[in-house]
Amino acid sequence: MEEIKPVDETFITKAIIKKAADDWIEFSECDVIVVGAGPAGLTASTYLAKSGLKTLVLERRLSFGGGIGGGGMSLHKLVIESPADGILREFGCRLEPIDDND
Secondary structure (H helix, E strand, O other): OOOOOOOOOOHHHHHHHHHHHHHHOOOOOOOOEEOOOOHHOOOHHHHHEEEEEEEEEEEEOOOOOOHHOOOOOOOOOOOOOOOOHHHHHHHOOOOOOOOOOO
């Protein structure tokens, strides 16, 4: 079995700080800042970035998705009506049509 080498905490700390600072420096100049990584913010930022604009998304929470979890957190399904389904199809989301009689 290979021996585990000692961890150089100073090296790791410096690497984390440097890489994080590099990201902040990179995004100190951008074309668009989208505040909020909910469904609307993520959709807008995707289209903006695809159009060639340097786009930064900021979210105050540790996770993205905004209110998409909301009241239906225990149910893992959403109902999407037209024309919003076109956006989801463009993103490659799998959609399952339902019958009004279900």
